[in-house]
Amino acid sequence: MTTTNRPEAAPAVEQAEQHAAEAEQALTAMEERVRDGDEDVTPAQLAEARELGRFARLRAEAARRKAERAAAKAAEKERARLTARAVTLVEQDADPAAVATAYEQARTALAALVAAVTTHDNALRQAAHLLRQADAPPITHYVPVQRGEHKFEEVQHAPASRTAPTVEQGDSAALSLETGRTRNAVGxxxxxxxxxxxxxxxxxxAMPAGESAFTAAPIGDHAHRHADAIRRFLDTATQQTPEGTK
Incomplete structure (x- = not known):
């Protein structure tokens, strides 16, 4: 929150300062009349003008101090409001235990995903190996095609079915149990x-300020920088009491 040494002038302060300025001008004019030899100006009038100017300056200072106290009180009230809001946000939404729980759930889900992909890919690799041993034909073949005066070979999917599958040659985990539909390992x-x-x-x-975006650097680089801090955070979070005491 930005603060200044002097609050913005309130109407009461501006009015008091205007009166002080007018009293100052009146005194200056009266003193100038005396210097010019005006004998109608009496010492009492001059003293009264000085006192009025001094009093007006005191009133202006009083108004300014009152405005400063009001501004300080308002600033303190705003600081208290912001502080209370910050504390409420922390107590209501900053929940390390919830983060740790979600982290473990995500890790379990990712492990299940990896296991499912591994099972899927291993089945395709083994099946492809068996089909090659059984001399299954390749998934695609070249078919002579003539269009007008031009002859060329066009790649087409070989007929495939559950009883007569096709398989990618080499070590690829790709095969077909239905013409035109290839099954591949996903990885x-x-x-x-x-x-x-x-x-x-x-x-x-989000990544910390100054670091590469999450998708702009290898996962290993991000983990190398932050794994220890994340682990400490999770360890602390899981040690919280049921009441959430840190």
């Missing part, structure tokens, strides 16, 4: 990378 790494990238795109996945 745990690509699956996790895609999931994390989609999450970062759909949600506000």
């Amino acid at each position: 745990t790494g690509p699956t996790l990378a895609t999931l994390l990238a989609e999450t970062a795109h759909q949600h506000d996945v």
